[in-house]
Amino acid sequence: QVQLQESGPGLVKPSETLSLTCTVSGGSVSSGSYYWSWIRQPPGKGLEWIGYIYYSGSTNYNPSLKSRVTISVDTSKNQFSLKLSSVTAADTAVYYCARDRGTEYDRNFDYWGQGTLVTVSS
Amino acid sequence: EIVMTQSPATLSVSPGERATLSCRASQSVSSNLAWYQQKPGQAPRLLIYGASTRATGIPARFSGSGSGTEFTLTISSLQSEDFAVYYCQQYNNWPPLYTFGQGTKLEIK
Numbered sequence: 375q376v377q378l379q380e381s382g383p384g385l386v387k388p389s390e391t392l393s394l395t396c397t398v399s400g401g402s403v404s405s406g407s408y409y410w411s412w413i414r415q416p417p418g419k420g421l422e423w424i425g426y427i428y429y430s431g432s433t434n435y436n437p438s439l440k441s442r443v444t445i446s447v448d449t450s451k452n453q454f455s456l457k458l459s460s461v462t463a464a465d466t467a468v469y470y471c472a473r474d475r476g477t478e479y480d481r482n483f484d485y486w487g488q489g490t491l492v493t494v495s496s
Numbered sequence: 497e498i499v500m501t502q503s504p505a506t507l508s509v510s511p512g513e514r515a516t517l518s519c520r521a522s523q524s525v526s527s528n529l530a531w532y533q534q535k536p537g538q539a540p541r542l543l544i545y546g547a548s549t550r551a552t553g554i555p556a557r558f559s560g561s562g563s564g565t566e567f568t569l570t571i572s573s574l575q576s577e578d579f580a581v582y583y584c585q586q587y588n589n590w591p592p593l594y595t596f597g598q599g600t601k602l603e604i605k
Binding site: 420432445470481483487489 | 526527528530534538539540541542545546551552583585587588591592593594595596597598599
């Protein structure tokens, strides 16, 4: 059974960089069959895809966040990570990591972490 | 960017009855649509992909239909555990972008 677990600070100051790590167990980030995504959900609101990474290091980001996002992968630790710079209160959200499956034209998320709340506040 | 619009925002249905949730895309997404269920304090759970294929372990009372711009999630006989928020999601392959609907809250009538 694949499991994903987010970790990182729950409180980040405005203008600083949010950093989270997702540890994968029961599966490998080196599998060529999947991408590995970050998704967020502001309190009481809907879901927003942030970006994904492939085991090779290839990435794609949501254009609305692209200038501030970096996703990286560490295959030796079976982890992938998110950095979001210059955060504001609008970045307060539950951040999820998820396994991204599917075909070239139809992709979706079949395994998710439990989510971690990150609050941006001084 | 393709916009996904779900209706209604809230749906009140009695246990044992059928629930029908809608999702509309601002342009055709073919059959590249997924549905998720989210309960309070939990991560979303994949129910349906490819518009109509149930994900592993999903009960047969959940079914998806539609193509192009109009999609439906039907829950044939509501169980107590089905009351939750449901999201649709599409994927656009170039440039790569995943977008979700705003959600439909299914509540007990």
